[in-house]
Every structure is written in C-alpha cells, then in structure tokens.
Amino acid sequence: MELRILLKDIDKYLDKEVTLSGWIKKNRDQKNFGFIEFNDGTSFKGIQVVYDENISNFDEIAKLNIYSSIKVTGKVVKSIGKGQAYEISASNISVYNACDENYPLQNKRHSVEFLRTIAHLRPRTNTFNAVFKVRSLLSYAIHKFFQERGFVYVQTPLITGTDAEGAGEMFQVTTLDLENLKKLDYKDDFFGKPAYLTVTGQLHVEAFASAFKNTYTFGPTFRAEESNTKKHAAEFWMVEPEIAFADLNVLLEVIEDMMKYIIGYVLENAKDEMEFFNTFVHKGLLDRLNNILENGFARVTYTEAIEKLIASKHTFEEKVVWGMDLGTEHERYLAEQIFKRPVFVTDYPKDIKAFYMKLNEDAKTVRAVDLLAPGIGEIVGGSQREEDYDKLVKIMKEKGLNIDNYEWYLDLRKYGSVPHSGFGLGFERMLMYVTGVENIRDVLPFPRTNKSLEY
Amino acid sequence: MELRILLKDIDKYLDKEVTLSGWIKKNRDQKNFGFIEFNDGTSFKGIQVVYDENISNFDEIAKLNIYSSIKVTGKVVKSIGKGQAYEISASNISVYNACDENYPLQNKRHSVEFLRTIAHLRPRTNTFNAVFKVRSLLSYAIHKFFQERGFVYVQTPLITGTDAEGAGEMFQVTTLDLENLKKLDYKDDFFGKPAYLTVTGQLHVEAFASAFKNTYTFGPTFRAEESNTKKHAAEFWMVEPEIAFADLNVLLEVIEDMMKYIIGYVLENAKDEMEFFNTFVHKGLLDRLNNILENGFARVTYTEAIEKLIASKHTFEEKVVWGMDLGTEHERYLAEQIFKRPVFVTDYPKDIKAFYMKLNEDAKTVRAVDLLAPGIGEIVGGSQREEDYDKLVKIMKEKGLNIDNYEWYLDLRKYGSVPHSGFGLGFERMLMYVTGVENIRDVLPFPRTNKSLEY
Numbered sequence: 001m002e003l004r005i006l007l008k009d010i011d012k013y014l015d016k017e018v019t020l021s022g023w024i025k026k027n028r029d030q031k032n033f034g035f036i037e038f039n040d041g042t043s044f045k046g047i048q049v050v051y052d053e054n055i056s057n058f059d060e061i062a063k064l065n066i067y068s069s070i071k072v073t074g075k076v077v078k079s080i081g082k083g084q085a086y087e088i089s090a091s092n093i094s095v096y097n098a099c100d101e102n103y104p105l106q107n108k109r110h111s112v113e114f115l116r117t118i119a120h121l122r123p124r125t126n127t128f129n130a131v132f133k134v135r136s137l138l139s140y141a142i143h144k145f146f147q148e149r150g151f152v153y154v155q156t157p158l159i160t161g162t163d164a165e166g167a168g169e170m171f172q173v174t175t176l177d178l179e180n181l182k183k184l185d186y187k188d189d190f191f192g193k194p195a196y197l198t199v200t201g202q203l204h205v206e207a208f209a210s211a212f213k214n215t216y217t218f219g220p221t222f223r224a225e226e227s228n229t230k231k232h233a234a235e236f237w238m239v240e241p242e243i244a245f246a247d248l249n250v251l252l253e254v255i256e257d258m259m260k261y262i263i264g265y266v267l268e269n270a271k272d273e274m275e276f277f278n279t280f281v282h283k284g285l286l287d288r289l290n291n292i293l294e295n296g297f298a299r300v301t302y303t304e305a306i307e308k309l310i311a312s313k314h315t316f317e318e319k320v321v322w323g324m325d326l327g328t329e330h331e332r333y334l335a336e337q338i339f340k341r342p343v344f345v346t347d348y349p350k351d352i353k354a355f356y357m358k359l360n361e362d363a364k365t366v367r368a369v370d371l372l373a374p375g376i377g378e379i380v381g382g383s384q385r386e387e388d389y390d391k392l393v394k395i396m397k398e399k400g401l402n403i404d405n406y407e408w409y410l411d412l413r414k415y416g417s418v419p420h421s422g423f424g425l426g427f428e429r430m431l432m433y434v435t436g437v438e439n440i441r442d443v444l445p446f447p448r449t450n451k452s453l454e455y
Numbered sequence: 456m457e458l459r460i461l462l463k464d465i466d467k468y469l470d471k472e473v474t475l476s477g478w479i480k481k482n483r484d485q486k487n488f489g490f491i492e493f494n495d496g497t498s499f500k501g502i503q504v505v506y507d508e509n510i511s512n513f514d515e516i517a518k519l520n521i522y523s524s525i526k527v528t529g530k531v532v533k534s535i536g537k538g539q540a541y542e543i544s545a546s547n548i549s550v551y552n553a554c555d556e557n558y559p560l561q562n563k564r565h566s567v568e569f570l571r572t573i574a575h576l577r578p579r580t581n582t583f584n585a586v587f588k589v590r591s592l593l594s595y596a597i598h599k600f601f602q603e604r605g606f607v608y609v610q611t612p613l614i615t616g617t618d619a620e621g622a623g624e625m626f627q628v629t630t631l632d633l634e635n636l637k638k639l640d641y642k643d644d645f646f647g648k649p650a651y652l653t654v655t656g657q658l659h660v661e662a663f664a665s666a667f668k669n670t671y672t673f674g675p676t677f678r679a680e681e682s683n684t685k686k687h688a689a690e691f692w693m694v695e696p697e698i699a700f701a702d703l704n705v706l707l708e709v710i711e712d713m714m715k716y717i718i719g720y721v722l723e724n725a726k727d728e729m730e731f732f733n734t735f736v737h738k739g740l741l742d743r744l745n746n747i748l749e750n751g752f753a754r755v756t757y758t759e760a761i762e763k764l765i766a767s768k769h770t771f772e773e774k775v776v777w778g779m780d781l782g783t784e785h786e787r788y789l790a791e792q793i794f795k796r797p798v799f800v801t802d803y804p805k806d807i808k809a810f811y812m813k814l815n816e817d818a819k820t821v822r823a824v825d826l827l828a829p830g831i832g833e834i835v836g837g838s839q840r841e842e843d844y845d846k847l848v849k850i851m852k853e854k855g856l857n858i859d860n861y862e863w864y865l866d867l868r869k870y871g872s873v874p875h876s877g878f879g880l881g882f883e884r885m886l887m888y889v890t891g892v893e894n895i896r897d898v899l900p901f902p903r904t905n906k907s908l909e910y
Binding site: 023119175178210 | 607
C-alpha cells in the first residue's frame, strides 16, 4: 500500500507523481472530464483531483457518490483555480468502496441537531472535523504544557468508594444482576461494597502532589445531574493540576500561563480550523482569543466584585448580595463589562465553597479562585487547600462529612503536610470557548446526557 | 513564596544561595551539626542539606522526623561526599509541618504488599516514585508519538449501551436506588436504558478513522473479571490506534515504531529511575529494553508458530495443537527461546478471534496480530478490520451478535468503507514491561480489583 504520502504534506510534491488514498467530498463531471474534491482526512482543506477520459474507468469514476473511497495516482500541479495552490492531475483512480447512495451527508447545510443523530458520521463534516481536530490538539497542548514543566501526570481512579464533594449526583457501578435482585447484599457485588463513578480526581492527586510537588490529572469525570442544558453532560473530561508548596498567587500564575499556552498552541497548529470557526461559527472568536494572549488577566476579590456589581446599577435577574454564589449573568458582566478581559475572582465566602479550601484569617472567606472569561463566565475553579489537620477536621464536621471516609486524605495533613493549591478546568468548556461552539453535545465525540445513550 | 528553584535544576545554582521547599527523607544529627537528605519531589535523587548550630533553631531541626516538610535557604556547594555532586550548606531552615512520629514509612525496606495498604503514601518511596514518574513519561511519550505523526486523539465514551466483544464481564452503571428497588424499570434510570462501562474504544474510534485516517484513543477501560491475578485490574488504561487505508503490514510497522519510540523516550528521560529498576527491581531490564531498540521484531504466522512449538519438543502444560489460543507459556517460549526477541504472530484462527477481524482468503484465519515480548508474552493485540459489509454481517450472525446494536458501526462499511487496521496496547502491561514491576497493583495509582476498593 502506498501510504507514505499524506495530503497534509502535499506541498512537498509539486510536479511529482503521488498516490493518495481518501474520500470524495464532491464529484462534478462535465462530459469529457471531471473534478473531485478529495480529502484523505489529514488536512482540513481538501485538494482538487482533475480527471479525464485518459483514465480507463472514466464512466465508473464520474458516477461515484460523495464519500466513496478511492486511490488516486497523479501529478501534483499548480492550480489555476482560485482558493487552492495545488491540484492533482489524475492518471489512475481506483475505487475501494462506492458509497451507498443513501449516504445521509449529501452536500448541503445540515443542522447540528440532525448531525447529533449521526454522531458516527458527523466528524466527516467541516464543522465537526474542525471541532475534533482542535479537541485533539487542545488535549495535547495541556499535556505538553505540564510535561515540559516537569509535572507528573497521574491517572486517578474513576471507580471510587467515596464522594468528594459530599453531595449526591453520582452514578453507581455494580455487577449485581438487577433483573433478579431479590435482596440487596453488597457482599455479592464486585467490590464487596457500593461503588460509584468519580466526580473529581482532586483528593487522589493531592496524595501524589505530596510526593512529586507538581502533578496533574487529565481524565473523564461523571455527573448524574438530570439537567438538560447546553453545558451539562454526564461524562466529560477534567484537567486537575495540584501543586505542593504553592499558595493562591502561584496558582493564579500557573492558570494564566496554561490558558495562554494552550490557546496559543491551538491558534498556531489549527490555523485553517480556527479561521473556519471565526467565519462560520462565532464571529470575533480570533479577536477574543488573541485578546487573552495579549493581556494579563485582571484580579479582584469576591467582596470587591460584589461591590462593583452593586455600584454598576445594572439590573440582574438575581439581585446581588454578599454571600451569594455568582450566577453566569454576574460572571459575564464582570468579565465583559467591568474588566473587559478574563478576571480572577478570589476569596469567596466559605459557605458556598468546598470543605478542602483554606480558610482566610477573616474566618468568613476561603482562598478560592474562579476564572471568569468574557462570553462564557466561569471556566476554571481552584483554591489553596486547607493544610492544617485540626482546621480541616473542624470544617468537615461542620459540613456534615463522615470523617471515617477521609482517613487517608487526612493522613496527608499528618505526615508532611504543606501549603498546596490546585484547580479544575472543565475540558469541554474550554474547548467550547476556543471553538465558539455553544453546545457541549457538539464537542464530545459521542455525548452522554440524561436519557440519551446512543452508539 | 520562593518557588522558582526546583531540585531538578540545582546544577544551575552552584555557589549561589537558593531557597527550596521539600521533605526530609533522612535526618542525622551529630551534636553540633546535622545532615538532611532532602527532596522537593522534582528529582529522583535527593540532595544533602548540611546544617549546624549557626541556624537559630538547630534543636528543633535536629529533632524532625522523616517526611517533615521544610523550607531550606543555603548555598549550593560541591559535595565531598561520594555519590553526589552538590550539597546545600544551610543558613536557614523553617518548618511547614513536623511529621507525626507515627508516620508508617520509616526508613527500612517495606514489602510491596504492605505499601499497597498505604497507596496514598507509597509514591513517596523510591520504588513507587520511580514507577509513577515513568508512568507519566510513558503516557506522554504515547501522545507525543501519535501527535507528531498527525494522529487525532479521540476520547471515546466510557459509558456505553452495547458490549463490543459480545461477551459479559461488564460493570453496569445506574442511578436507580438499589436500596429501594421494588420493580426494575429502566425508564427510571438515568439514561432510560441499561448502561455499562466500556471494555474498548475501538468501535467508536473506527468512526473517527473514517474521517481523519490516523486516530488513537488513550483512556480508561473496565473489566469486571472476578480473577485475582497479578495481571488483572478492574480499571486500567488502553491505547487504541485506528488507521484508515492501512493493511496489517502497515500496522506492524506502526506498532514497532511506537514501541521503540516510547521505550526510547523513557530511557532518555528517566535515567535515574531506570537505573534504579535495573538494580533493585529487575536485573537485566536495561539490556532487555535496549535489545528492543536495537533489533527489528520477528514475524511469524500463527500456523508457522504452532509448527515451531511442536518441533521444539518442549513440554508445555497445555499441549500445542492448531486452533488453540496460545497461553502465556507458549507466547513466552516463542519470544524467549525460539526468536529471542519480540515477535509478531499473525493470521490466527478465526474462531478464537473477534468478529471485526478481516477474514483471510483461506476462510480459516483472520488478519490478526499479537506482539509477544520476552518476559511477558502478549503485549499488543490488533488486526486488519473486515471492511466488507456483507462479510461482516455474516460473521456477526455466525458469532451470535445482535445486528441491531451495531447499525451505526455497520454504516461505516456502507458509506466510504476502506481497508483499515488498529491495535490495542494495555498501558499498565507496557508499564510493567518497561519497569520490571510484576504486579499490576503496583503500577496503578490506586488499583481497583475484585473485592478491593479502597481510597
């Protein structure tokens, strides 16, 4: 098989004969000659293949439907057509598979709703091809950023016996035969006790930060929330770095560096795809992202943010009062109207934040941070962790957690406890931000949501 | 906080004053002065900190237990001690946290069995520190190999409605209240139907290979096998590349290139850790790995391999006959005794392989491959896939699969079907091979096995 030449490298082969295998994106025949818009999947932009009656099977080729798979041999020549540098003048075209004429992706605009019903085929469309290429690059950029800085990647477990947040909304994992379950006895279950799918890798990665200092997780996370919104999926990916000997200020620097690095990486390595999003999905997208690269992020405390929101006299659906959890309307107003750039909001009231966050000296707020971005609101959440054993036990009791379930976690505060901080980045939310795509169902390869489990 | 200087970069600071935060690995005081073996987690090798009565809190420091966390300021000087290039002459040491004296990891040899009972602390030991550092590097090497070759990373879903292999051994995922389950009605379950944890991402990534040509998954996979062996975990990670327009020969090249690349990456980026494994965990490890880098892999068909095994006259526990599934004893004999290097065994009997593998013209064997490595046996399994719609449906019916569950998968053969191939690499098995560690429980951060779900 001649596989060595890929469309993405075609510019190295001007005036040379090449053989490429790929798919027909369009096929127009004009009696004695024809044009195929051809792509092998390695390049966002396709190439035009020109064929004429010199190929022995002209009639067969001229009849081929969209997405038929073919092998083309021909010379790479400069194109006189506009919008393309090269084309292939075919000397031979053979057919792997003539695509069935019922192929649902004929050349016309399809709604994203329709395309969700053919999730196995939608990566073949321009929009989803670009989305999933950028998804891959963004994933790699995250690994590259942390690995180049010596962070250790920890694959924290997905099946867990405890619930990190103390809240429900978890999936249970079982091998019990539910069809014939007479009496529930966990002795018969696979793990001998109830098991769940994790909602965060944070507690587990903290154990590794206390050995390696700089660590991160990047893996799937699950929420059994019965909400059908554009933002919620039952299965999604999270990036959760955890850094020993780091206070909140250090954390903010890491977040800002990471955001700029991964956005920069995608802009540089997916130019065609990003141009496409900017033109067809979200006008102004490139300005928004370049704005992030060029400007530092703003910083404000929660208390100051509340004051600014009140002083703005803007009418919000939910009235602004100290102690409230900020809604998306407040978050976006802060980032878009007040700061006009991404803003770190720090030091939230302890009552609206998780138990592991470090208490400030005011005893009312914790060393938490949310990064709010224009156009989307919260995109990162993190905190300095409470490293003091006694304080941590006290707040866990106040919040009604069962201390026995967290014995190993509390050990980290008995044995070599250090100031440490970490954050969580919802990977799909970041991908939506980078591509301008507005529904989480359209950035997940095969989305899983409430009452929807296809493929 | 002075965080900019990490132990891994200490050689840049000779004769300079530095501040480092980290942990005490050993502390010996000799009346007027003392030595701390210090590590901040960023380097496998620690550094010696020398302190004397010039530091104001000498008595406090001299009493500190192992794994107390400290901040050290001092000058980096050449060491006269053997086995180390530099040491730090401390001018100031402050304490974050004096480690509790009940710390279970005192300086003596601990069994891996004991260390499994403190999985949250074991990354602090030399062995596990090296294992999890190499785990991180090996993960990254896999991404780097595929990304640098333009492969698209696809995060295939973990929750699934179907079973890829047609076999059982799956975990069920549910939000039904098992404590109060009176009548089983999947309408009330989260997805409105039975849901499981996936055993492979292959079928899903095939859909993406038919758009991008070169793709891979790298994510968690689950098996509810009730076997307590050194090789089996309920949750583990798999790498599953899938390549369009690739026959089995191309696949073998990709496997061999990948194996050499990722082993080479670890050897180059974890020199200290690999020396440690070679000395303390598996003597001869480096020879074994260098042997892989230097020699091509052998190739043999299953039928030839069976002939060679029979001709060897070696007595196996299970007698060698054509049609059998090779056991580890046969696999290792082939790699270790007959070929003395990794060997690709191809073209297995169709009856012992999965439905999606391409049938050979002999109608008895399929285009499957297993890579067998000395010391471990099977490490990679793959195949060219059956791309012909009719043949695929026929074999699925023969194997008793419910065609309705695979409609979307069969669409890939109706619409632009191409020859394509892929393989699966069990990530933990590879990590065991690279480190010489023999139990899968010791290469997973928090292992999940039958009847064992801690942390």
